Amino acid sequence: MTDLQSILPEEKGGMHPIIIAGPCSAETEEQVLSTARELARNGVKIFRAGIWKPRTKPGGFEGVGREGLPWLAKVKEETGMLTATEVATRQHVEDALAAGVDILWIGARTSANPFAMQEIADALQEAGKDVPVLVKNPVNPDLELWIGALQRLYNAGIHRLGAIHRGFSAYGKHLYRNMPQWHIPIELRRRFPNLTLVCDPSHIGGKRELVAPLSQQALDMGFDGLIIESHCDPDCAWSDKAQQVTPEVLNFILNTLVLRDATVTTESLTLLRQQIDELDNELLEVLNKRMRVSREIGQYKKEHRMPVLQIGRHDEIMQSRARLAEEMGMSGEFMRNVLSAIHEESVRQQIEIFNDRTR
Incomplete structure (x- = not known):
């Protein structure tokens, strides 16, 4: 289209x-x-x-x-x-x-x-x-x-x-x-x-x-x-x-109603957007480190015949992180959505380890 x-x-x-x-x-x-x-x-x-x-x-x-x-x-x-x-x-x-x-x-x-x-x-x-x-x-x-x-x-x-x-x-x-x-x-x-x-x-x-x-x-x-x-x-x-x-x-x-001019880009806005780009890169680096740890946890669970999902641990993380986010001025619901996505990817990577017969 x-x-x-x-x-x-x-x-x-x-x-x-x-x-x-x-x-x-x-x-x-x-x-x-x-x-x-x-x-x-x-x-x-x-x-x-x-x-x-x-x-x-x-x-x-x-x-x-x-x-x-x-x-x-x-x-x-x-x-x-x-x-x-x-x-x-x-x-x-x-x-x-x-x-x-x-x-x-x-x-x-x-x-x-x-x-x-x-x-x-x-x-x-x-x-x-x-x-x-x-x-x-x-x-x-x-x-x-x-x-x-x-x-x-x-x-x-x-x-x-x-x-x-x-x-x-x-x-x-x-x-x-x-x-x-x-x-x-x-x-x-x-x-x-x-x-x-x-x-x-x-x-x-x-x-x-x-x-x-x-x-x-x-x-x-x-x-x-x-x-x-x-x-x-x-x-x-x-x-x-x-x-x-x-x-x-x-x-x-x-x-x-206030109408915004989408074509206006100031030098200050450009600098702020550069900061956003840098912070996004840092976020990706941190997430990559977190997934690396998740894979190590997956390997440990596999070796000790533990299930991938640990519901009690997951609920504890969701509640504590959401409260912390609210204390920082963010939405608790937003943080729960972010953590759900991270948890889903962590589980996916751990299941890959469980299914990998070479490990």
């Missing part, structure tokens, strides 16, 4: 950051148009609204369906905004394109399903329209599955592609509705630097008070834009009311 293009028409391609805003669901024509008018007055150029809404359990509001597509057409006619909606089936694609929807996005449940993705890719290829498509990350933290969804569309001739980072599902109660796991979209950007990368702070946070800080964090990490849920009366929304903001609040958030 080396020849990816901007998701926006040329005359709108200069917008930075890209802002896509609108209600989680299109509920009524009045609600859609009222929200769109306020957003347009505040300078938003792309209006989003869910026409079909996938729900976890049956019986909830699953969107107004194709009945709402003419409402999006009215939004475009009256405000000049581009329109965007989610599609999950061939029929959705056909209906949305027939109604003149400008941008399609694919939800997290759909992007995790290769059969559904191929159906959508085939429908777009048969339609033969140059429509931009944004793909949300799968519900589970699987980068290859995300890339596979994008590649199916690319192979169907859709080169105006973008990715939406909406976070990843996790069991239990957390600060966020979906865990950010920023390293996954960052790795996606590293592999495909020309891919438009958009953050969905509404779905990551799940609470409207988290929209602003998550938006700033995404822009600080070089995201190209934001897709934010905005409703004229969020507390009465038919879906996801807790994470939607009014157009007025959205305007305030957007006006307080």
